[in-house]
Amino acid sequence: MDLPKVAAPNPIPVELVAGSTYAWCTCGLSDKQPFCNGAHKGTGFAPKVFVAEETKTAYMCQCKQTANPGFCDGAHKNL
Numbered sequence: 025m026d027l028p029k030v031a032a033p034n035p036i037p038v039e040l041v042a043g044s045t046y047a048w049c050t051c052g053l054s055d056k057q058p059f060c061n062g063a064h065k066g067t068g069f070a071p072k073v074f075v076a077e078e079t080k081t082a083y084m085c086q087c088k089q090t091a092n093p094g095f096c097d098g099a100h101k102n103l
């Protein structure tokens with residue numbers, strides 16, 4: 025698997041909690057988008073783990089084309 029799967033062609037709003045750790049799915053195979061469920065095993069992909077810096081609604085990337093891993097940068101408009 026060279027390229028990630030487009031899990032969905034739009035971002036999804038998620039309520040992040042400051043100090044909590046999240047694992048954003050980079051491969052697009054998880055059925056718990058936008059987060060990793062372990063489906064990447066054997067693909068060469070690994071989740072992007074991050075700690076939320078603030079409590080807020082974040083628009084998280086599901087197309088997996090973002091240049092700002094985890095977060096929508098509008099890249100889905102170019103699919």
Ligand code: FES
Nearest residue numbers: 049050060063064
């Ligand atoms: S399931 Fe996609 S990175 Fe883990």
